[in-house]
Amino acid sequence: xxxxxxxxxxxxxxxxxxxxxxxxxxxxxxxxxxxxxxxxxxxxxxxxxxxxxxxxxxxxxxxxxxxxxxxxxxxxxxxxxxxxxxxxxxxxxxxxxxxxxxxxxxxxxxxxxxxxxxxxxxxxxxxxxxxxxxxxxxxxxxxxxxxxxxxxxxxxxxxxxxxxxxxxxxxxxxxxxxxxxxxxxxxxxxxxxxxxxxxxxxxxxxxxxxxxxxxxxxxxxxxxxxxxxxxxxxxxxxxxxxxxxxxxxxxxxxxxxxxxxxxxxxxxxxxxxxxxxxxxxxxxxxxxxxxxxxxxxxxxxxxxxxxxxxxxxxxxxxxxxxxxxxxxxxxxxxxxxxxxxxxxxxxxxxxxxxxxxxxxxxxxxxxxxxxxxxxxxxxxxxxxxxxxxxxxxxxxxxxxxxxxxxxxxxxxxxxxxxxxxxxxxxxxxxxxxxxxxxxxxxxxxxxxxxxxxxxxxxxxxxxxxxxxxxxxxxxxxxxx
Numbered sequence: 124x125x126x127x128x129x130x131x132x133x134x135x136x137x138x139x140x141x142x143x144x145x146x147x148x149x150x151x152x153x154x155x156x157x158x159x160x161x162x163x164x165x166x167x168x169x170x171x172x173x174x175x176x177x178x179x180x181x182x183x184x185x186x187x188x189x190x191x192x193x194x195x196x197x198x199x200x201x202x203x204x205x206x207x208x209x210x211x212x213x214x215x216x217x218x219x220x221x222x223x224x225x226x227x228x229x230x231x232x233x234x235x236x237x238x239x240x241x242x243x244x245x246x247x248x249x250x251x252x253x254x255x256x257x258x259x260x261x262x263x264x265x266x267x268x269x270x271x272x273x274x275x276x277x278x279x280x281x282x283x284x285x286x287x288x289x290x291x292x293x294x295x296x297x298x299x300x301x302x303x304x305x306x307x308x309x310x311x312x313x314x315x316x317x318x319x320x321x322x323x324x325x326x327x328x329x330x331x332x333x334x335x336x337x338x339x340x341x342x343x344x345x346x347x348x349x350x351x352x353x354x355x356x357x358x359x360x361x362x363x364x365x366x367x368x369x370x371x372x373x374x375x376x377x378x379x380x381x382x383x384x385x386x387x388x389x390x391x392x393x394x395x396x397x398x399x400x401x402x403x404x405x406x407x408x409x410x411x412x413x414x415x416x417x418x419x420x421x422x423x424x425x426x427x428x429x430x431x432x433x434x435x436x437x438x439x440x441x442x443x444x445x446x447x448x449x450x451x452x453x454x455x456x457x458x459x460x461x462x463x464x465x466x467x468x469x470x471x472x473x474x475x476x477x478x479x480x481x482x483x484x485x486x487x488x489x490x491x492x493x494x495x496x497x498x499x500x501x502x503x504x505x506x507x508x509x510x511x512x513x514x515x516x517x518x519x520x521x522x523x524x525x526x527x528x529x530x531x532x533x534x535x536x537x538x539x540x541x542x543x544x545x546x547x548x549x550x551x552x553x554x555x556x557x558x559x560x561x562x563x564x565x566x567x568x569x570x571x572x573x574x575x576x577x578x579x580x581x582x583x584x585x586x587x588x589x590x591x592x593x594x595x596x597x598x599x600x601x602x603x
Contacts, residue, residue, distance in 0.1 A: 142400055164308065170381070174249075179256040182225075186225060188264075190267075195268055209332045213334075213335050216335055226254070234247070234251060234254070252309040255316070262319075265327050282322060285318075289318065290312065353494060356499045357498070363506055380515065383457065387465040390430075390465075402480065419546065423595075425473065427594055429472075430469075430554055430591075433466060433469050434560065434584075434587050435584065435587075459516060460516060460518065464519050467519070467523030468522060471527050471529065472526055482537065493536060494532050497532050505521040505524050509521045509524075568580075
């Protein structure tokens with residue numbers, strides 16, 4: 124590794140640990156709460172609750188306009204403090220306008236779009252909570268972008284941590300202790316989102332200068348609009364799959380798919396946390412040559428990290444099923460669903476993250492729009508034919524094929540422009556090697572029982588950890 128890159132490795136390690144630990148808690152609070160919800164509300168209501176949460180995330184994404192990425196990237200460009208405050212105020216006003224219009228349209232039409240999409244889950248009384256929770260949660264995006272840009276990681280996490288704690292208190296006393304209903308759970312989420320919104324507005328006002336700049340709005344939207352469109356269509360793609368599951372397989376299977384899909388994203392969520400801390404450090408490097416070298420090494424390290432985590436999760440799948448007392452994973456199809464989601468989505472997901480890093484660094488986000496449209500319509504096609512024919516396995520295949528299309532289209536578009544020149548062939552080789560080791564492990568496991576399985580698991584885990592350590596030793600030395 125080039126030691127002249129001037130990266131603060133101690134700070135990167137410290138901030139990454141904070142992001143990962145809090146990220147695990149925050150992103151998987153729904154997994155932690157799942158046994159309580161399932162026991163108290165039942166599997167059907169849990170499936171409804173999961174859908175409401177998914178829709179609220181989509182709404183948050185639409186309204187937030189990817190403010191976190193926007194403020195992180197432009198913090199190193201707008202050096203003047205007062206101008207940056209005007210930048211914050213401009214996008215805060217823009218977001219409030221979007222919120223007002225969004226609420227008016229949906230309540231005037233009584234959730235026409237929501238009722239059009241879903242068959243069994245309607246706007247009244249359920250999906251209106253998605254609208255309100257999503258709107259209030261979107262106000263976090265500006266404070267989060269400000270704190271992340273300034274590398275104030277604890278402040279960056281303070282609002283999500285507050286949300287988690289308040290949700291946990293509400294669930295424990297209102298749902299678990301008194302066996303509350305699904306509307307009680309939704310009212311709790313809405314109450315928490317309102318409190319967080321009030322804190323968010325207070326932070327925004329503190330960091331604003333009351334000066335609306337149309338030029339800032341235009342510049343910012345040119346950067347962030349393609350990112351927003353991609354994120355919205357990515358979430359809509361996931362929603363489309365969920366809608367097909369609900370319509371053709373049922374709400375109970377929707378809950379199972381939602382939780383399995385969430386668990387399968389652990390590796391990419393952890394890497395995204397690392398990405399969040401590492402990228403601002405790369406942006407601030409002095410020369411393009413140093414940036415390119417750092418990106419190349421970082422892409423290899425990131426791939427090794429993701430694949431190691433995938434292997435550890437895959438080999439401990441039994442522990443996960445025991446945690447839920449087999450409530451959601453009760454046949455071989457669910458096991459295969461999990462493995463396909465885990466390896467398929469992460470395999471292509473890591474490539475997509477590296478490609479998006481190249482595009483964001485060069486502020487060349489227009490490519491996102493092409494990727495967005497192609498991936499959405501391909502998912503529409505896959506879901507129509509595969510889910511109704513192959514059931515829950517068709518869901519997994521649809522999800523993986525969608526991610527494959529995203530990675531392939533993005534690669535072909537980015538390759539033409541040669542932005543940084545990350546070695547994607549090497550990334551593929553790394554990923555295939557880890558997958559090959561898991562396949563050997565899985566086949567070997569079928570041949571043995573009892574204590575021998577335990578020994579095999581330890582052996583292959585140690586083998587993969589040694590492989591990981593050997594190929595990332597250059598990075599580990601720099602950190603040590």
